Amino acid sequence: MPEETLLKVSNIDVFHGSFQALWDVSLSVKPAEIVAIIGANASGKSTLLNTISGLLHPAKGSIEFEGRNISALDPFQIVTTGISQIPEGRRVFPNMSVLDNLIIGSYNREARSKREQNLGMVYELFPILRERKNQLAKTLSGGEQQMLALGRGLMSDPKLLLLDEMSLGLAPIVINDLYKALREIREKGITILFVEQNVRRSLGEADRAYIMQMGRVVLSGDAAKLREEEEVKKAYFGV
């Protein structure tokens, strides 16, 4: 393998207007990994994902995906390279049917030819979406909407899935189902980078994790080891 790193974020600074949200952030993700970004509210986690997906652009530093610099691309171009973001708050298209939401997920030309195949995979992963395919998305429960958002993201035939606060506001039993689905998605060879506030859960699911505070990466490493780290305990479990 000449390319061991799938995604490489190098020393990026990102601004919201005049407010600097990320400071010198670096991160890398290898193929087929599950990597977590953990941090409190406003620590820059979502900003980081939004910058990778092209909604924001770094003022300094670079983002490389499969060795190609994507930091100046627009979101619709980045989707074509194989990165798919499941946005915070699900953001399904409420007045469109479940099936149309999924079809829109395969909008980019590369994904269109694999539409039926990916639709089959999504239905297998979340059979409830097949049952409800003709319902409007807004009639689904919160958990079902999150499944739809995940399925819609998978329809773009991604190599890397960016997940923003997937479990926010959902019941524990639903969250368990979603994480089970994530593990199945990873087994299909899709790499996952996810953002969470729930530290225990994230470190339990991820291979590696980055911990962010005030727009900087303050700690990173093997998830199992981080769980033992005193600093994490202090910062997040209040021990």
Next chain:
Amino acid sequence: MEVLAGLPTPLVMGILLGGLYALLALGLSVVFGVMKLVNIAHGDLVILGSYIAFACMTYLGMDPIISLVIGIPALFGIGLFIQQFLMGRAFSLSAEAPLIIAFGIALVIQNTNQIIWTPLSRGLTTPYSLSSFHLGPYQFPVSYLLAFIAAVVVMLALREFLRRTYLGKAINAASEDRVAAQLMGINTKMIYGFAFAIAMISAGIAGVFLGMTFPFTPTSGMQFLIIAFGVVIIGGLGSMLGTFLGGLIFGLVQTLAGFFFGPAIQMLSIYVIVLVILAVRPKGLFGR
């Protein structure tokens, strides 16, 4: 009830006229729904469509309906141009900037038409548009029927396009959630351009059938813009069928109010209804 013997005339006229009003409003509804833009240039773009047909008639001897083979591509192009070079940038500035640009476009079209065509009243008169058809003992103008048929065709075409094609679904998605649409790989700038250009096509078609029904001058746009607004408010946003039904209600209220209370009351009664709907159900009768 002696008086009701005359009722079929305003009923049928109201429905046919309502079709024309719906045709006027469909483009406004698309732009409003997708771009959240109150396109105050819409009326003048419709009149621009009337003048393009008038030019084709005068200089090329074309039938106004046939002249749409020139008018539709011309307006599609103008729509892409406006979105690409005028609106697109304004959207990133502020919410008010596109509104002011639309106002500017309206004034430019009005004044250009004044210079080229003079303020004289014009019409797209053809032998068939002046004739009438019979429904039992009643007679109705053919131009109204043609406008109604055109409205049904445009409404169904837009509806199917938005529902069935990838591009149409992408337009819907971008209108529901712009950021999520971008994350799905949709180039929302391009989608806005297409939506605006499609609205322009429907404005052009409306211009032709309007010109066959009513005389127009370079300043007629505002008058028809206000009607189109009323239709969109009654029908509700985001639904082509809603806009169409809104047009029918608008036409029927006008003719029936005229029939029962006299012509002075007809426009007043419509706008009272518009105000009531705004107060009671701001998203319109059929809005989502």
